[in-house]
Amino acid sequence: MELRRTNRASLIKKESLNKNQYFISIIKQGYNAGLISVKTAEIIETGISSIIREMILKYTSGDSSSVKDETAAAILSSIYYCIDAYAASLEIPGDIILQLNEKSMKDIYELGIEAINTCIKESNMLYKEIYNNKLDIPMQTYNDTINEVLPSFFATYNVEFGAHEVASTMDYPLAFDDMSTRGIFYIKQYLENLKTETEFCSCFSENNIMKTLSVYGHKFRFDYINAPINLFEILLDQSVFSVLSGSDEVGLPITSLQFEPIFSLFSTMQEADIHINIEKAFSKITDIYSSNNSVLKDYIIRYEKLFVKRYITALDNGNLANMVLIEGENPQDGKIIFDDGDRMDDEQFTKLIDLVEVCENITEKIELISSQVHSLEDYMDLLSSDCLYDDEYIDVFGALSDTELAVIGGTILNEELRNGPLNISSKILLGFKKNAEQDWQKYYVDFILNLDGNRQKIIEGMINKFSFNTDVVF
Numbered sequence: 001m002e003l004r005r006t007n008r009a010s011l012i013k014k015e016s017l018n019k020n021q022y023f024i025s026i027i028k029q030g031y032n033a034g035l036i037s038v039k040t041a042e043i044i045e046t047g048i049s050s051i052i053r054e055m056i057l058k059y060t061s062g063d064s065s066s067v068k069d070e071t072a073a074a075i076l077s078s079i080y081y082c083i084d085a086y087a088a089s090l091e092i093p094g095d096i097i098l099q100l101n102e103k104s105m106k107d108i109y110e111l112g113i114e115a116i117n118t119c120i121k122e123s124n125m126l127y128k129e130i131y132n133n134k135l136d137i138p139m140q141t142y143n144d145t146i147n148e149v150l151p152s153f154f155a156t157y158n159v160e161f162g163a164h165e166v167a168s169t170m171d172y173p174l175a176f177d178d179m180s181t182r183g184i185f186y187i188k189q190y191l192e193n194l195k196t197e198t199e200f201c202s203c204f205s206e207n208n209i210m211k212t213l214s215v216y217g218h219k220f221r222f223d224y225i226n227a228p229i230n231l232f233e234i235l236l237d238q239s240v241f242s243v244l245s246g247s248d249e250v251g252l253p254i255t256s257l258q259f260e261p262i263f264s265l266f267s268t269m270q271e272a273d274i275h276i277n278i279e280k281a282f283s284k285i286t287d288i289y290s291s292n293n294s295v296l297k298d299y300i301i302r303y304e305k306l307f308v309k310r311y312i313t314a315l316d317n318g319n320l321a322n323m324v325l326i327e328g329e330n331p332q333d334g335k336i337i338f339d340d341g342d343r344m345d346d347e348q349f350t351k352l353i354d355l356v357e358v359c360e361n362i363t364e365k366i367e368l369i370s371s372q373v374h375s376l377e378d379y380m381d382l383l384s385s386d387c388l389y390d391d392e393y394i395d396v397f398g399a400l401s402d403t404e405l406a407v408i409g410g411t412i413l414n415e416e417l418r419n420g421p422l423n424i425s426s427k428i429l430l431g432f433k434k435n436a437e438q439d440w441q442k443y444y445v446d447f448i449l450n451l452d453g454n455r456q457k458i459i460e461g462m463i464n465k466f467s468f469n470t471d472v473v474f
Helices: 019-032 038-059 069-089 095-099 105-132 140-156 183-201 206-220 231-244 256-266 271-289 294-316 346-358 362-372 376-383 392-398 402-412 426-435 439-450 453-468
Strands: none
Touching: 019 038, 019 069, 019 095, 038 069, 038 105, 069 105, 105 140, 105 183, 140 183, 183 231, 183 294, 206 231, 231 256, 231 271, 231 294, 231 453, 271 294, 294 439, 346 362, 346 376, 362 392, 376 402, 392 439, 402 439, 402 453, 426 439
16 A cells, blocks of 8 residues: 655644544545555545445345445444544554554454444443442432433444444533534543532532522522433532632522622622632632542633633623522512413503603512513513613513523524524524614523523523424413
């Protein structure tokens, strides 16, 4: 096999490689850099074709050399996944090109299967450790993922014909979850992160966890037992607020007296000083919970960037209280609830708009709306009537439950939902905001983007459920 020798390390740029087409990316770079000749490229193609013919025969138990196009495509993807696995195991990407002198594509494919089997064993060991140390909490997605979903994956994972697939869905969300990774390598990174998050959560007593979850569910009016929320984020967020309040010990949740100095102090603080204080808080938390666990320490520090961004945004928009769980607060007061009841007649609606418009107190405005608006149509007509001003929209949205926010989101994001289930991201929402026809829709986007990650995931799930589940009727 012809190979033009040069400095492979400098010509193959690892940062430019597609991790889901790793081998192909290397070959393309090598070809463009003159490392691989046309003859070599043809030999690679022939080798791949030979492997897929062999695997199709194995798939059909020798009965046929042809399968449906989608089956053949899946088998080919599985083959490339195995080849990628071996190529990615090499310290220098260009080494795979040199090995083409010594090994056939079948040899490289089989080495990839060995690498995957090793990853399966390591992942199984991780799973058993997680299972043996799982938290005793009544969170359905957490327990189902550990007790049912992960065992199902290991039982059905097929290295030969579906190495790239993850047939099971990990319903329990993580603070960091690279969903662009596929197959067993996705499962391994999921397990590694789940283990780290569980180690942090296990630092808290069961009573403390349940108390925090109860306040969280009560504040945002949802069933935390069945909701897809991430416990690590909730406990870490509230731990940070506990430290920021000046408490000598981390207590969850904090009291209203502890929250007052956080708001008053930080509302006048420069952004650079906010960063410094939050960094100190995270440093204290890592000292308390991860002094002997470097992996957990790095994970917490990595999360700090997400926290700081949300904190400053919430502070700037006057929504800091939405991030904090305060013991004893009553979130039901002043809440707006619409249940698709009877619509107001024109006279009633006009009278309400006039009252809201002249009212100068936002709390009183919310009470007016909550006492008289009971249908989605009336509520959205009110938002469009210009009787609210600037940040008053944010306060009004803050009086809605996650279910009601999801219903509104599903209504105004209908164009985005035509392409399939919605994945809430700043890119998607900012794109919608840019083209939004009405100001209140822009404020809605700002409100959703300022929510913590758990609430965004809950609202996203509800939007998709309402939009794509025909059993849900309004």
